[in-house]
Amino acid sequence: xxxxSERPVEAVVGLPLPHESAALHVTGEALYTDDLVVRxxxxxxxWPVQSPYAHARIVDLQVKPAYDVPGVVRVLTSDDVPGVxxxxxxxxxxxxxDAEVMFHGHAICWVLGExxxxxxxxxxxxQVEYEPLPSLVSVREAIAxxxxxxxxxxxxxxxxETALTTAAHVFQGxxxxxxxxxxxxxxxxxxxxxxxxxxxFVQSSSQHPSETQEIVAHVLGVASHAVTVQCLRxxxxxxxxxxxxxxxxxxxxxxxxxxGRPVRLRLNRTQDVTMSGKRHGFxxxxxxxxxxxxxxxxxxxxxxxxxxxxxxxxxxxLARAMCHxxxxxxxxxVRVDGRIAKTNKTSQTAFRGFGGPQGMLVIENVLGRCAxxxxxDAMELRRRNLYQPGHTTPYGQPVRHAERLEACWSEVVxxxxxxxxxxxxxxxxxxxxxxxxxxxxxxxKFGISFNLTAFNQAGALVHVxxxxxxxxxxxxxEMGQGLHTKMLQVAATTLGVPLERVRLAPxxxxxxxxxxxxxxxxxxxxxxxxxxxxxEQIRERLAQVxxxxxxxxAHDVRFADGMVxxxxxxxxxxxxxxxxxxxxxxxxxxxxFYRTEGLHWDANAMQGEPFxxxxxxxxxxxxxxxxxxGAYTLRRVDIVHDVGDSLSPLIDLGQIEGGFVQxxxxxxxxxxxxxxxxxxxRGRLATQAASTYKLPxxxxxxxxxxxxxxDKAHEDGAVYGSKAVGEPPLMLAFSVREALxxxxxxxxxxxxxxxxxxPATPEAxxxxxxxxxxxxPVPSSFSLSGV
Amino acid sequence: MDNALPAASAPAAVDLAFTxxxxxxxxxxxxxxxxxxxxRERLDLxxxxxxxxxxxxxxxxxxxxxxxxxxxxxAAVQVDGRAVTTIEGVEGPDGELHPLQQAFIDHDAxxxxxCTPGQVMSGLACMAEGHTRDDAEIxxxxxxxxxxxxxxxxxxxxxxxxxxxxxx
Ligand code: FES
Ligand code: FES
Numbered sequence: 001x002x003x004x005s006e007r008p009v010e011a012v013v014g015l016p017l018p019h020e021s022a023a024l025h026v027t028g029e030a031l032y033t034d035d036l037v038v039r040x041x042x043x044x045x046x047w048p049v050q051s052p053y054a055h056a057r058i059v060d061l062q063v064k065p066a067y068d069v070p071g072v073v074r075v076l077t078s079d080d081v082p083g084v085x086x087x088x089x090x091x092x093x094x095x096x097x098d099a100e101v102m103f104h105g106h107a108i109c110w111v112l113g114e115x116x117x118x119x120x121x122x123x124x125x126x127q128v129e130y131e132p133l134p135s136l137v138s139v140r141e142a143i144a145x146x147x148x149x150x151x152x153x154x155x156x157x158x159x160x161e162t163a164l165t166t167a168a169h170v171f172q173g174x175x176x177x178x179x180x181x182x183x184x185x186x187x188x189x190x191x192x193x194x195x196x197x198x199x200x201f202v203q204s205s206s207q208h209p210s211e212t213q214e215i216v217a218h219v220l221g222v223a224s225h226a227v228t229v230q231c232l233r234x235x236x237x238x239x240x241x242x243x244x245x246x247x248x249x250x251x252x253x254x255x256x257x258x259x260g261r262p263v264r265l266r267l268n269r270t271q272d273v274t275m276s277g278k279r280h281g282f283x284x285x286x287x288x289x290x291x292x293x294x295x296x297x298x299x300x301x302x303x304x305x306x307x308x309x310x311x312x313x314x315x316x317x318l319a320r321a322m323c324h325x326x327x328x329x330x331x332x333x334v335r336v337d338g339r340i341a342k343t344n345k346t347s348q349t350a351f352r353g354f355g356g357p358q359g360m361l362v363i364e365n366v367l368g369r370c371a372x373x374x375x376x377d378a379m380e381l382r383r384r385n386l387y388q389p390g391h392t393t394p395y396g397q398p399v400r401h402a403e404r405l406e407a408c409w410s411e412v413v414x415x416x417x418x419x420x421x422x423x424x425x426x427x428x429x430x431x432x433x434x435x436x437x438x439x440x441x442x443x444x445k446f447g448i449s450f451n452l453t454a455f456n457q458a459g460a461l462v463h464v465x466x467x468x469x470x471x472x473x474x475x476x477x478e479m480g481q482g483l484h485t486k487m488l489q490v491a492a493t494t495l496g497v498p499l500e501r502v503r504l505a506p507x508x509x510x511x512x513x514x515x516x517x518x519x520x521x522x523x524x525x526x527x528x529x530x531x532x533x534x535x536e537q538i539r540e541r542l543a544q545v546x547x548x549x550x551x552x553x554a555h556d557v558r559f560a561d562g563m564v565x566x567x568x569x570x571x572x573x574x575x576x577x578x579x580x581x582x583x584x585x586x587x588x589x590x591x592x593f594y595r596t597e598g599l600h601w602d603a604n605a606m607q608g609e610p611f612x613x614x615x616x617x618x619x620x621x622x623x624x625x626x627x628x629x630g631a632y633t634l635r636r637v638d639i640v641h642d643v644g645d646s647l648s649p650l651i652d653l654g655q656i657e658g659g660f661v662q663x664x665x666x667x668x669x670x671x672x673x674x675x676x677x678x679x680x681x682r683g684r685l686a687t688q689a690a691s692t693y694k695l696p697x698x699x700x701x702x703x704x705x706x707x708x709x710x711d712k713a714h715e716d717g718a719v720y721g722s723k724a725v726g727e728p729p730l731m732l733a734f735s736v737r738e739a740l741x742x743x744x745x746x747x748x749x750x751x752x753x754x755x756x757x758x759p760a761t762p763e764a765x766x767x768x769x770x771x772x773x774x775x776x777p778v779p780s781s782f783s784l785s786g787v
Numbered sequence: 788m789d790n791a792l793p794a795a796s797a798p799a800a801v802d803l804a805f806t807x808x809x810x811x812x813x814x815x816x817x818x819x820x821x822x823x824x825x826x827r828e829r830l831d832l833x834x835x836x837x838x839x840x841x842x843x844x845x846x847x848x849x850x851x852x853x854x855x856x857x858x859x860x861x862a863a864v865q866v867d868g869r870a871v872t873t874i875e876g877v878e879g880p881d882g883e884l885h886p887l888q889q890a891f892i893d894h895d896a897x898x899x900x901x902c903t904p905g906q907v908m909s910g911l912a913c914m915a916e917g918h919t920r921d922d923a924e925i926x927x928x929x930x931x932x933x934x935x936x937x938x939x940x941x942x943x944x945x946x947x948x949x950x951x952x953x954x955x
Contacts, residue, residue: 026884026904028904030900038828186899269839699926699930
């Protein structure tokens with residue numbers, strides 16, 4: 001057990017506590033950025049002028065007519081930018097596009113008004129003359145045109161060519177799958193004002209306040225210290241507020257500097273959906289070889305991420321996709337090429353899993369399609385290919401704790417009564433020609449840490465006041481994942497005080513600088529270790545004070561439950577020790593810092609150990625499919641997931657359930673459709689609202705939903721033995737997709753391999769089962785369709 | 788953009804008088820203003836949230852004369868002379884939580900909390916309507932309230948338990 005992971009006996013971490021803001025949420029008192037507007041005077045409101053073309057040259061822009069609209073105060077255009085006209089870090093994303101619009105909905109300029117209505121009418125009055133240009137909307141069009149952006153990547157191990165030549169069975173196919181709209185319930189919002197001396201203060205719904213600060217500063221042409229960004233909390237982020245808030249915050253800040261008045265930029269849902277980036281859809285082409293025992297011997301794949309109009313985070317998303325194409329399976333010979341298509345769509349971005357789900361979906365699709373052709377039950381095929389201790393990933397990282405895959409798997413089989421239910425399903429299917437059931441199990445292995453080593457650092461600030469109360473601050477943001485709850489628990493544990501003595505202050509860039517995004521599931525790992533570090537500094541100083549009072553060595557006192565006790569007897573209250581320390585002029589606050597040790601990554605060679613550890617999990621899902629409509633129900637889900645020694649079990653269970661639900665949405669319901677026709681609306685997102693973009697609701701919940709944390713799962717490399725939990729559970733939803741595939745296959749003869757689109761909507765399932773139903777008995781030698 | 792509304796000159800303001808959480812409110816509104824905007828932007832009642840403004844997410848759910856409505860699709864002028872209850876009016880007279888609020892906390896029925904005020908208002912209505920016989924019925928009558936964080940299991944558990952304990 002490492003010093004970082006060792007947990008004291010009376011720890012506050014590990015207790016099943018409610019979310020720290022729960023009481024504020026259920027009473028409506030919790031404040032989000034837009035709730036601050038009514039507390040701010042003289043606020044101006046912003047409305048964008050959006051492009052009606054997927055790709056066009058801006059011939060002429062006339063903003064004068066807007067000023068004739070009553071209540072319009074200012075129109076912001078590229079001419080107003082004192083610094084760099086760029087909303088990103090790659091300098092390929094002009095904040096105000098002054099020559100060319102790159103997607104349908106692209107904002108050209110912004111109108112500020114006394115009311116939102118005035119701003120809207122002002123935006124209507126702005127005159128833009130466009131010259132439409134040819135556009136590439138689908139990833140296939142971009143591939144055909146050879147239109148790529150950023151750096152392509154190559155990952156290789158072993159000798160794929162020889163392995164595929166000598167493999168007993170080789171299959172190949174092509175698989176394109178959709179992205180996903182974040183649909184965080186709180187849309188993007190920023191509220192900016194100018195303080196004394198030109199200091200800019202931006203409240204932003206941002207997962208990455210430090211980068212929001214950086215971009216606001218470069219747009220305004222000022223140094224970072226002139227900009228403060230605060231995020232109280234977000235109404236959901238899911239990765240969609242990692243890069244995307246920056247430009248909106250910069251517009252608000254620019255407006256505030258130019259007008260001297262506070263500016264509120266809050267997107268309505270239509271604007272949010274049409275302007276902000278989404279999960280990348282991918283195109284994949286693959287060849288896979290198996291031996292006679294169903295073991296994977298080689299995988300060759302080309303992944304093309306649909307990046308949209310600019311790079312944003314597409315390069316690291318692609319890298320993570322490539323690093324997760326193995327999911328939980330040992331594949332001795334691997335060759336993966338990755339590239340990023342440039343299309344006239346929103347700039348696709350981070351979304352829970354950050355490419356990992358897309359890479360893993362490729363191999364799960366391969367196994368799901370090949371199992372019947374190899375004559376294996378898919379469950380058996382997956383299990384026999386699981387990583388075993390001693391294996392390494394294609395990028396050369398040992399798969400530490402690989403045995404936990406098998407542990408999760410067997411626990412799901414046992415707890416989920418999988419064998420009994422398989423037999424029942426077989427009987428059910430035999431007597432129900434028009435309704436079929438399927439039960440699938442899929443594993444998850446997900447690497448934890450930012451792929452880019454430099455991002456794996458964090459800071460914290462801990463104050464102990466004279467009365468013994470504690471205030472903590474850290475660089476992570478709260479978006480519902482329970483990070484703040486965990487951080488309070490970590491501080492209370494390290495200082496040995498009751499939880500109610502610790503309070504947490506909002507995330508601000510003037511408290512903790514140069515923070516990383518709250519992303520990559522690593523918020524608790526990084527910030528928790530930084531808080532622990534700060535608290536330990538204070539505790540060590542207080543131990544000196546307490547030790548001398550008790551006549552003991554500082555090593556021989558322990559802090560727990562608001563008391564400081566000597567190992568040989570004697571005790572003092574926390575409050576007394578703190579006050580005594582103050583009068584002895586002992587520093588009662590500390591800045592904490594943490595950087596994850598042992599990481600290294602060669603991004604060009606795609607080799608190294610980019611991850612501190614892997615998070616594991618296994619899910620079993622059972623579905624029932626109607627043969628007349630393709631409609632299905634999720635009958636039962638059983639999950640066992642590895643969160644290490646949980647910091648906060650109630651929070652972790654919520655993350656697992658919520659991640660699973662969101663993953664199920666991505667894979668089965670959420671159908672993003674862009675107009676790919678040559679009509680007048682080419683490039684327009686056709687699914688702009690919850691009416692046409694189906695999100696998981698109460699109705700799609702599994703009828704039985706059992707979630708368990710893996711026992712005895714201490715993680716040596718992380719704070720108090722815990723593991724990250726934000727992203728990995730999303731991928732447990734592969735089990736639902738695979739169960740649907742199996743149910744659809746059950747409509748056909750034994751050995752039917754079903755090609756299932758993603759998302760597997762009822763319509764898609766219907767066509768898949770209809771094809772299975774009309775399939776002839778399967779021949780012994782075979783090449784997959786769609787090649 | 789093709790989804791922007793046509794330009795229109797502002798119609799004359801309308802005087803509106805209604806009760807919010809037991810207290811009288813008087814406000815001059817644009818007849819096109821939604822109850823949601825009036826609550827949030829004019830009466831400083833920001834507990835009610837805007838998720839979609841299209842009646843599709845339930846985040847803005849409030850009660851009008853005891854019945855639930857999505858306040859984004861309710862014109863403010865429609866509540867003239869009526870009684871509106873928002874999330875701020877659910878606590879007891881001494882600030883004690885309603886049992887359903889407490890159950891949301893106990894069952895971890897929230898993550899980001901943005902949908903929570905709407906879920907609580909819908910959950911209260913669900914109980915009052917007697918639509919809490921079993922989980923399936925709760926799901927059915929809560930299905931207008933989205934939770935993107937996916938806290939559905941906890942929400943159903945909170946409503947089920949409160950309904951049972953309070954005899955609904
Ligand atoms: S904001 Fe009213 S239903 Fe979504
Ligand atoms: S708790 Fe985030 S949307 Fe429900």
